[in-house]
Amino acid sequence: VSPAALEEQRIGLLGGTGDQGRGLARRFGLAGLQVSVGSRDPERAERVAAELRASAPQARIDGLPNAAVAEQCDLVVVAVPWDGHATLLRELAGRLSGRLVVDCVNPLTFDERGPRALPVPEGSAAEQAAALLPDSTVVAAFHHVSAVLLLDPAVDAIDCDVLVLGDDRSATDRVQALAELIPGVRGIFGGRLRNAAQVEALTANLLAINRRHRAHAGIRVTGL
Amino acid sequence: VSPAALEEQRIGLLGGTGDQGRGLARRFGLAGLQVSVGSRDPERAERVAAELRASAPQARIDGLPNAAVAEQCDLVVVAVPWDGHATLLRELAGRLSGRLVVDCVNPLTFDERGPRALPVPEGSAAEQAAALLPDSTVVAAFHHVSAVLLLDPAVDAIDCDVLVLGDDRSATDRVQALAELIPGVRGIFGGRLRNAAQVEALTANLLAINRRHRAHAGIRVTGL
Numbered sequence: 246v247s248p249a250a251l252e253e254q255r256i257g258l259l260g261g262t263g264d265q266g267r268g269l270a271r272r273f274g275l276a277g278l279q280v281s282v283g284s285r286d287p288e289r290a291e292r293v294a295a296e297l298r299a300s301a302p303q304a305r306i307d308g309l310p311n312a313a314v315a316e317q318c319d320l321v322v323v324a325v326p327w328d329g330h331a332t333l334l335r336e337l338a339g340r341l342s343g344r345l346v347v348d349c350v351n352p353l354t355f356d357e358r359g360p361r362a363l364p365v366p367e368g369s370a371a372e373q374a375a376a377l378l379p380d381s382t383v384v385a386a387f388h389h390v391s392a393v394l395l396l397d398p399a400v401d402a403i404d405c406d407v408l409v410l411g412d413d414r415s416a417t418d419r420v421q422a423l424a425e426l427i428p429g430v431r432g433i434f435g436g437r438l439r440n441a442a443q444v445e446a447l448t449a450n451l452l453a454i455n456r457r458h459r460a461h462a463g464i465r466v467t468g469l
Numbered sequence: 470v471s472p473a474a475l476e477e478q479r480i481g482l483l484g485g486t487g488d489q490g491r492g493l494a495r496r497f498g499l500a501g502l503q504v505s506v507g508s509r510d511p512e513r514a515e516r517v518a519a520e521l522r523a524s525a526p527q528a529r530i531d532g533l534p535n536a537a538v539a540e541q542c543d544l545v546v547v548a549v550p551w552d553g554h555a556t557l558l559r560e561l562a563g564r565l566s567g568r569l570v571v572d573c574v575n576p577l578t579f580d581e582r583g584p585r586a587l588p589v590p591e592g593s594a595a596e597q598a599a600a601l602l603p604d605s606t607v608v609a610a611f612h613h614v615s616a617v618l619l620l621d622p623a624v625d626a627i628d629c630d631v632l633v634l635g636d637d638r639s640a641t642d643r644v645q646a647l648a649e650l651i652p653g654v655r656g657i658f659g660g661r662l663r664n665a666a667q668v669e670a671l672t673a674n675l676l677a678i679n680r681r682h683r684a685h686a687g688i689r690v691t692g693l
Binding site: 451 | 582583660673677
């Protein structure tokens with residue numbers, strides 16, 4: 246997949262008004278893709294899109310209801326909070342039929358002892374998406390890339406790899422190429438969807454590291 | 470904890486005749502620690518220790534039954550295969566009382582689709598160790614460092630961080646310092662023991678990466 250081919254794609258972000266969604270929307274917009282930020286609330290979607298355009302005037306970013314994002318975009322990133330994940334995907338399953346769906350949701354919670362991974366009946370958020378979207382191709386990616394760094398205009402390149410998991414080689418290849426549109430990032434195949442749980446849950450460890458070091462930690466794969 | 474203080478310690482490896490145990494024994498021996506390689510079979514323990522001494526003549530490495538390792542070493546690394554983990558720790562619980570126990574076991578299996586993380590009733594191998602060893606201090610570490618690289622005499626430094634997890638700060642500090650005796654390695658606090666499962670399971674993803682790239686993958690934490 247060439248970057249040029251990717252730039253002709255339209256990418257949508259479900260729950261794109263949260264930190265992770267806005268951060269990815271901004272970087273994909275800067276890379277030249279046409280980006281639709283989705284929200285349950287169409288006014289909020291348009292307001293966030295306008296803010297992102299203001300900070301990156303060359304970027305093509307619009308705001309739409311989540312349902313329109315699912316219908317109009319070939320490649321859809323799921324960036325909703327974990328507690329709305331199943332409900333949203335169940336609602337949009339028909340509209341997401343035939344789409345490449347990239348799940349970046351981390352099922353986590355926080356208590357007085359810090360972050361903790363939540364158990365997921367299907368194994369992982371990505372496997373839950375695959376179960377709810379039998380007519381879509383589901384890939385898991387973008388779990389560890391810091392929203393703070395994605396949104397920071399002073400940060401040109403991000404020192405982080407994106408692990409890309411899935412059972413369809415052409416889909417994971419396409420998402421690896423998508424990840425590499427973010428300067429500094431390598432997209433690395435990280436295994437099948439059945440090994441997504443620990444990649445999602447590892448975000449709890451990165452948050453524990455952030456707390457100890459006042460950092461925005463990511464990971465790199467070494468030895469390749 | 471200064472490296473000098475560490476070098477005065479005696480470190481033992483339960484199941485130290487497997488690849489991970491031999492690899493860690495070799496590197497700790499090269500760093501100047503007094504190392505005991507443990508096995509159920511005392512002759513096998515002594516034979517592996519002799520092989521390690523032959524490849525690193527300056528290293529102080531002996532071979533002992535697992536029970537003697539637990540009794541004689543202050544710091545004990547658990548490097549047995551997952552299917553013998555609970556049985557061995559239950560047997561040695563009394564002898565491990567008061568010890569710092571470092572669990573590096575990855576509960577994994579393999580089938581025709583590749584590696585896969587196994588569910589663990591206690592959450593993780595490290596939490597199982599903590600449950601079986603109420604009078605020991607349990608830390609999880611050394612899951613991602615490649616045994617092939619640890620054992621390779623042509624590899625001087627290993628490009629990999631070791632995530633160290635635990636609930637006792639002085640214990641995790643001590644294991645971070647231990648990890649940093651391996652040239653190239655940084656020991657990084659990776660969170661509480663309740664977040665160990667995903668660190669153990671991530672080894673399945675690294676094995677999937679190894680298979681794709683014919684590599685010995687590790688990870689580095691970025692952004693610190």
